Amino acid sequence: MTQVPEPTPGLDAQLDQLLDAALSSQPSGSGSLTRLEALLAAAAAPAAGPQPGEEQALAAFRELVVEAAGTPSLAARRRRRQVSVAAIASTVVLFGSGVAAAANGSLPRAAQTTAKTVLGTLGVHVPGPNVHAGRHPDQRGSSGDNPGDNGVEPTPPSHPSHPAMPVTPANTGTPPTPGNSGAARHHGNPTPHASGHPAPQHGRPTAAPTVSRRRVPTASRAFLNLRVMPAARRAITR
Amino acid sequence: MDDFAETLAAAQGGDEAAFTTLFRTLNPVVLRYLKVIGGRGLAEDVAAETWVAALRNFGAFTGDERALRAWLLTIARARWVDAVRASGRRPEVVTDSPPEEPSADDVQAAVELGFSTDWALSVIATLPPDQAEVVTLRVIAQLDVPEVADLTGKTSNHVRVLTHRGLKRLAELLGDPAAV
Numbered sequence: 001m002t003q004v005p006e007p008t009p010g011l012d013a014q015l016d017q018l019l020d021a022a023l024s025s026q027p028s029g030s031g032s033l034t035r036l037e038a039l040l041a042a043a044a045a046p047a048a049g050p051q052p053g054e055e056q057a058l059a060a061f062r063e064l065v066v067e068a069a070g071t072p073s074l075a076a077r078r079r080r081r082q083v084s085v086a087a088i089a090s091t092v093v094l095f096g097s098g099v100a101a102a103a104n105g106s107l108p109r110a111a112q113t114t115a116k117t118v119l120g121t122l123g124v125h126v127p128g129p130n131v132h133a134g135r136h137p138d139q140r141g142s143s144g145d146n147p148g149d150n151g152v153e154p155t156p157p158s159h160p161s162h163p164a165m166p167v168t169p170a171n172t173g174t175p176p177t178p179g180n181s182g183a184a185r186h187h188g189n190p191t192p193h194a195s196g197h198p199a200p201q202h203g204r205p206t207a208a209p210t211v212s213r214r215r216v217p218t219a220s221r222a223f224l225n226l227r228v229m230p231a232a233r234r235a236i237t238r
Numbered sequence: 239m240d241d242f243a244e245t246l247a248a249a250q251g252g253d254e255a256a257f258t259t260l261f262r263t264l265n266p267v268v269l270r271y272l273k274v275i276g277g278r279g280l281a282e283d284v285a286a287e288t289w290v291a292a293l294r295n296f297g298a299f300t301g302d303e304r305a306l307r308a309w310l311l312t313i314a315r316a317r318w319v320d321a322v323r324a325s326g327r328r329p330e331v332v333t334d335s336p337p338e339e340p341s342a343d344d345v346q347a348a349v350e351l352g353f354s355t356d357w358a359l360s361v362i363a364t365l366p367p368d369q370a371e372v373v374t375l376r377v378i379a380q381l382d383v384p385e386v387a388d389l390t391g392k393t394s395n396h397v398r399v400l401t402h403r404g405l406k407r408l409a410e411l412l413g414d415p416a417a418v
Binding site for chain 1: 257263269286289297354359362378402413
């Protein structure tokens with residue numbers, strides 16, 4: 001390692017003073033280092049006017065900064081793309097669920113009529129308003145009457161008073177967009193879960209339906225046999 | 239520079255006039271530094287490369303004028319090292335023959351005429367490379383000891399010692415009474 005000798009006092013103090021003055025662009029007031037002070041001032045003198053290489057620097061500035069300032073950053077473009085994809089997906093899901101509801105005839109009368117008209121122009125056949133459809137949401141028609149012929153699976157009737165069973169896009173075969181649970185909101189229904197429709201639990205056998213039946217005790221059965229059989233025998237042999 | 243923050247923001251937003259102001263203020267520092275450490279032949283080319291490299295990340299820069307100066311000089315130093323290595327030479331050896339120290343007559347003439355910037359730089363360039371670089375960064379670029387230490391990869395104490403040695407040597411060359 002190179003030996004670094006201690007600075008010489010006296011002269012070094014003057015040099016420090018001179019350096020401080022040079023850094024603050026002020027005269028040091030030192031009478032013994034005037035030439036050094038002048039040299040340093042000349043070396044650091046500000047320049048005026050155009051500089052060598054200025055045109056090339058401006059050209060680079062136009063290419064690298066001016067154009068970049070006009071275009072969004074990569075992160076901004078990525079965010080914009082994500083928002084666009086989400087918006088398109090939301091629109092597709094909304095449209096799909098709306099078509100599904102229209103196909104089932106489960107929309108209110110006015111909405112069903114409009115859907116029939118609009119979708120008809122797109123070549124999609126949906127039934128007209130159900131005869132039982134009323135103006136009140138509680139009087140919506142039954143979806144089982146008009147299954148629709150566009151291959152869409154009928155969805156269970158959704159009822160505002162039963163928020164546990166709302167219409168969901170999952171029932172129409174369209175996969176829900178992750179994080180976009182608001183897409184399947186219909187007619188004031190709360191935002192459904194991704195699969196708001198109860199589904200069987202795979203791997204577990206479903207419980208057998210229970211039938212209410214009075215069981216006859218074994219002893220009574222035996223008694224009946226004793227009582228019934230002789231009577232039946234008598235009837236047969238008569 | 240007055241209103242440096244405004245000028246910088248405008249330049250980062252694409253204002254050519256603001257960039258020109260910055261360039262005319264800072265390019266002399268970069269150029270003089272490169273002339274001292276690399277000689278006149280390399281200085282302008284490396285300075286141009288420095289600005290192109292700086293402009294690639296210009297929008298992301300944050301800081302005051304001093305920080306911008308230090309940033310540019312860091313890039314300039316790296317570009318100079320690359321240029322010297324590309325030419326097959328060691329960065330520590332700037333020229334095959336070091337510039338000649340001014341004679342007493344040269345000094346006298348300069349004193350009478352007044353020191354020009356170019357002559358002052360040529361005298362500083364006669365110092366040993368480490369001393370020349372440190373003196374240039376301290377005096378011309380006006381960076382403080384820690385900034386110079388960061389830029390050159392030296393310790394602060396070493397920077398102080400090199401500065402003193404360099405200034406002392408310059409004072410002797412110039413015939414200042416305190417140094418003689």
